Amino acid sequence: MKRLARIAVLTVSVFTSLAGCVSAPTGPTIAIMPREGKPFEVFQQEDKQCREFADNAVKDTSNAALKEGATSAAIGAALGAAAGAVIQGGSSPNIGTGAGVGLLGGAAMGAMNSAGKQNQAQTQYNIAYQQCMYSKGNQVPSYAAPVSGPSYR
Template sequence: MNIRICLVPLAAALVTAGCVSMPSGPNVLVLPGTGASFNEFRADDSACRQYAYEYIGGRSAGQAAADAGVRSAVVGTAIGAAVGAAVDGGRGAGVGAGTGLLIGSAAGSGAAEVSGYDAQRRYDHAYVQCMYASGHRVPVSGRYSPSRSDRYRSTPPPPPAGMPPPPPPGVR
């Protein structure tokens, strides 16, 4: 009976830890730069993957997620055991540890997801910066924002070539 009580929180921790699945590489589109061969693109891709990996501390997004989940489960177990021991001595410590593991694992699942997605976002940014700096094309979304000089121009731009001039004022 006592083993069953300990195995239930452990099984719950293992189930929730498997919920986070992060990609192992960039999650963005980059196209070869103008005039770059595919082999040059592949070499730059490899170098930029390594740069991005080192940029986020040498751990993949999946590793960061797993570390955050395990840390939360361990902290929850320790706090639960301490509270349980304070309330009911040795017997309470076991119940508190099991409860803390369950709650810590549930909280760890959310922490793991956030940590993993943050690591992936930082990895993608570093990868895109490196590939762009290497001369490759990085599609971006957004709207055109005219430059400051265009917004404050005092005279309107000239009409396109081939257009007849507007009629003089007062003539229909």
């Protein structure tokens, strides 16, 4: 019974640490500059609008990363418990050890999978942010500012 309590505590701590590792992007990782002559206050307003737009564009990806990490850890624990039972002939101490090892392995796989999803979310965030800022006439790396934007002079 004590072993099950330890496994439960370990499970909760791994899920908590996975939740802490996975987060939505907190901002763009690219530099955008205002077009020449655009007031900085206007640029700041556009930046805020575009950050909100990009946040909405990646909500589903960030949630998927967290779910994938938790699912991988749970599957790993179940497979580890099953392997521990098979290898040791069903004795309960070894089932607990197998579940613990499986949980750690599953958590590691989940962390790797969710890290990939998190990178994907950051890329999607940057693209959405760039598109929004470009559409407002700002200078985006590798792209010239649109010539049809409003004049601020």
